[in-house]
Amino acid sequence: MQKGNINSQRKERAILVALRLKNTPIRLVDDLLDELRMLTETAGAEVVEVLVQHREKPDPATYIGRGKVEKLKNMVDAFDVDLVIFDDELTPSQMMNLENMIEKKIVDRTQLILDIFAMHAGTSESKLQIELAQLEYLLPRLRGHGRDLSRLGGGIGTRGPGETKLETDRRKIKKRITVLKKKLSEISKGREIRRSKRVKSGIPIVSIVGYTNTGKSTFLRRITGYEEIEVEDKLFSTLVSRTKRVFLRGLGYVLFTDTVGFIRKLPHSLIEAFKSTLEEIKYSNLLLIFMDAGDSFLMDKMETVEEVLKEIGVGEYPRILVFNKVDLCTESRLNQLESKFPTACFISALHGYGVNDLINRVESTLKKPEVAVG
């Protein structure tokens, strides 16, 4: 799926750039860089080099220091690189300065994530949502930018519904943002009606939420046997929530909703634009919070998940913490997790281990008077 490279056979070549700020452990920087690498590959480019700078704080003008920018420019020339990807959201002026100095396309983490969402957006609603997020991101970056994207070619950072609008002026973009918001709110009304029907039906709703790539869709696929649910070893395979009805012997029908995964440094424009999709979660009786049991930065990612849940307003909802992919874990890792999280469920959605126990837990939790519907 090389949507961005229709005009060239060759994959875009990227250098990744990150800062290691004071007191940040190197392993955390490496983990974030691994994630950035995966995002880059998901977007269809190839990583040829990585540059990390140790600094107290980002340079307000160029993010990395001036000397490092020189070094980066040399690397870009030496490795025949098409674009440089920064692991944080750059300010509009950092972006412009870096572009002028490096003379290559500069992409930040936000843009990369927006780009992947644009590639995967399948429904008309997600297309509108991603266009809105892209325009919100673009708007403050237009003024005096003089950025001629055709000079920099297509590919990452230029994809999706926003593409043709990049050269239009601010007023047009603002107008478009208003139109998009209106259209989205109409769609959201329709969704609201369906949702209230669901709530009225009295069928309990369980939302599967959590970090991206933790196996949420694999779990829904396993309990429904529904093969069309997309499961991929990629970040953000799922962009629209999908609800399926499952019959539980001790309880009757329950609706399970698979949702968009979260990520660290999730762009705010994206949360805003996807709010109506994420709001589905508000109507659930129970949350299954999915984490990858083998992840070495579990606590970091759990924190991200908690922040997003809080932002949506469901931080206090009844929940079951689910550690998935236990088939990839050592015995000692599992023991360690079990003693730290004694009420969590441990499963392998892929192989089925622990899934019945989890379903039993779902049943018994939904039967509790404080969780039960109506």
Ligand SMILES: Nc1nc2c(ncn2[C@@H]2O[C@H](COP(=O)(O)OP(=O)(O)OP(=O)(O)O)[C@@H](O)[C@H]2O)c(=O)[nH]1
């Ligand atoms: N080994 C192992 N792999 C798993 C397990 N569950 C899921 N996977 C794999 O993990 C990858 C991600 O699975 P998905 O179900 O797409 O994950 P997701 O949480 O829905 O991801 P997004 O929709 O991208 O947020 C796939 O390659 C799955 O095959 C598991 O229990 N064990």
Ligand SMILES: [Mg+2]
């Ligand atoms: Mg998924």
